[in-house]
Amino acid sequence: METLVRTYTECGYQAIPSVRLPDDEYGRGLQCFVPACTDIVPINTQRRVIYLARRTAKPMTGWWWIGGRMAAHETREAAATRNFKRETGLQLAHDRLRLVAVFDYFCKDRAQVPQETGCHMLAYTFVVELTSEEMASVGANLEKVEYEASAGLTAFSRERLVSERVFPAILDLYDHVFPPQEDVE
Numbered sequence: 001m002e003t004l005v006r007t008y009t010e011c012g013y014q015a016i017p018s019v020r021l022p023d024d025e026y027g028r029g030l031q032c033f034v035p036a037c038t039d040i041v042p043i044n045t046q047r048r049v050i051y052l053a054r055r056t057a058k059p060m061t062g063w064w065w066i067g068g069r070m071a072a073h074e075t076r077e078a079a080a081t082r083n084f085k086r087e088t089g090l091q092l093a094h095d096r097l098r099l100v101a102v103f104d105y106f107c108k109d110r111a112q113v114p115q116e117t118g119c120h121m122l123a124y125t126f127v128v129e130l131t132s133e134e135m136a137s138v139g140a141n142l143e144k145v146e147y148e149a150s151a152g153l154t155a156f157s158r159e160r161l162v163s164e165r166v167f168p169a170i171l172d173l174y175d176h177v178f179p180p181q182e183d184v185e
Contacts, residue, residue, distance in 0.1 A: 063154070099125070
């Protein structure tokens with residue numbers, strides 16, 4: 001059975017103003033609440049590859065996709081495209097995104113003090129097919145505070161994901177988006 005995914009707005013809802021907390025307050029908030037994040041994974045269906053960037057900022061360092069936290073007033077798609085633009089410079093239309101997974105992450109550390117406390121996050125994960133021009137732009141404009149700019153966007157087949165020992169969610173997403181050929185036939 002396919003997962004039902006909907007957004008509901010109660011009559012009379014007013015947009016919640018977004019505030020940015022100082023790191024120490026946000027760190028305490030992470031001990032009380034589970035933030036929602038949105039991620040976008042560029043893919044090439046024809047080549048059966050996903051594209052990852054080398055993340056240098058906690059949590060989740062190493063090969064990873066592009067994303068970040070949702071603000072209180074945003075839909076999943078709006079947060080995903082805002083974060084993608086902030087981290088890559090590329091503005092995507094919402095209708096290009098395809099929601100493919102919802103993940104729970106229990107991270108060992110975090111960017112905020114105390115870093116070793118860790119955090120729990122919920123993430124809506126989308127895929128998108130990018131043109132070759134968009135891929136070049138994204139690779140050249142990765143946000144330098146969070147990503148190793150020299151690595152750019154890197155193509156990963158399933159074999160490379162396994163050999164690089166990526167985080168299990170990445171391999172699970174790959175297998176979900178690109179099921180083994182014998183399962184498709």
